[in-house]
Amino acid sequence: MAQINPSILSADFSRLAEEAKAVDGADWLHVDVMDNHFVPNLTLGVPVVEALGKATSTPLDCHLMIEQPDRWAPQYVEAGAGSVTFHAEAAAAPVRLAREIRAKGARASMALKPATPVEPYEDLLPELDMLLIMTVEPGFGGQAFLDIMLPKIRRARQLIARHGLELWLQVDGGVSADTVERCADAGADVFVAGSAVYGADDPAAAVRMLRHQADEATARASWSCGH
Ligand SMILES: O=C(CO)[C@@H](O)[C@H](O)COP(=O)(O)O
Numbered sequence: 001m002a003q004i005n006p007s008i009l010s011a012d013f014s015r016l017a018e019e020a021k022a023v024d025g026a027d028w029l030h031v032d033v034m035d036n037h038f039v040p041n042l043t044l045g046v047p048v049v050e051a052l053g054k055a056t057s058t059p060l061d062c063h064l065m066i067e068q069p070d071r072w073a074p075q076y077v078e079a080g081a082g083s084v085t086f087h088a089e090a091a092a093a094p095v096r097l098a099r100e101i102r103a104k105g106a107r108a109s110m111a112l113k114p115a116t117p118v119e120p121y122e123d124l125l126p127e128l129d130m131l132l133i134m135t136v137e138p139g140f141g142g143q144a145f146l147d148i149m150l151p152k153i154r155r156a157r158q159l160i161a162r163h164g165l166e167l168w169l170q171v172d173g174g175v176s177a178d179t180v181e182r183c184a185d186a187g188a189d190v191f192v193a194g195s196a197v198y199g200a201d202d203p204a205a206a207v208r209m210l211r212h213q214a215d216e217a218t219a220r221a222s223w224s225c226g227h
């Protein structure tokens with residue numbers, strides 16, 4: 001079944017605990033950590049992740065858009081994240097970092113910006129629990145979906161299948177009722193949605209609707225026989 005991860009970046013930051021609870025039933029809560037160096041925006045860090053973990057029973061999917069993830073990512077596992085994503089463009093030693101995240105008890109995930117190809121990372125995929133293909137330039141919520149990323153999602157799904165891997169394929173940026181089916185058709189199975197969920201009158205219903213759309217598209221998709 002498709003997983004839907006609402007992005008807390010689009011929530012009301014003055015009511016983070018309530019906003020986290022507003023999406024009970026989501027698979028993971030996506031937490032965008034930005035350091036104003038790797039991306040031109042600044043959001044939140046370890047203490048807020050710790051507080052969010054206490055405010056919700058939904059597991060935390062931390063997306064680190066920061067420099068030096070080798071140094072900082074382990075602290076997010078200690079803060080309670082169930083999944084930690086670092087950027088390939090920022091990691092000095094991605095294999096060592098993925099192993100450290102796993103050894104500390106979280107799922108290890110690596111993200112690729114739109115201009116970063118997946119092929120150079122083929123041999124590294126078995127070290128990961130999830131690969132994130134960005135479908136906007138990282139830094140801000142509410143941007144338009146880059147449909148030129150669909151072939152990359154397809155190629156990533158083929159690599160995963162070729163190696164017989166279990167890793168999840170996440171898309172992040174501009175995912176909505178209009179774009180989720182194309183992502184699922186291309187091979188994504190984990191969908192981050194910020195404005196499409198928190199901009200809806202009923203965020204929990206928006207999660208259910210996106211999951212339904214993704215599941216229907218996956219069932220029709222050629223990559224998913226028996227998925
Ligand atoms: O990592 C990012 C942006 O850099 C995302 O997680 C956004 O927060 C998703 O927001 P929408 O594009 O769905 O509004």
Ligand SMILES: [Fe+2]
Pocket residue numbers: 007030031032063172192
């Ligand atoms: Fe994100």
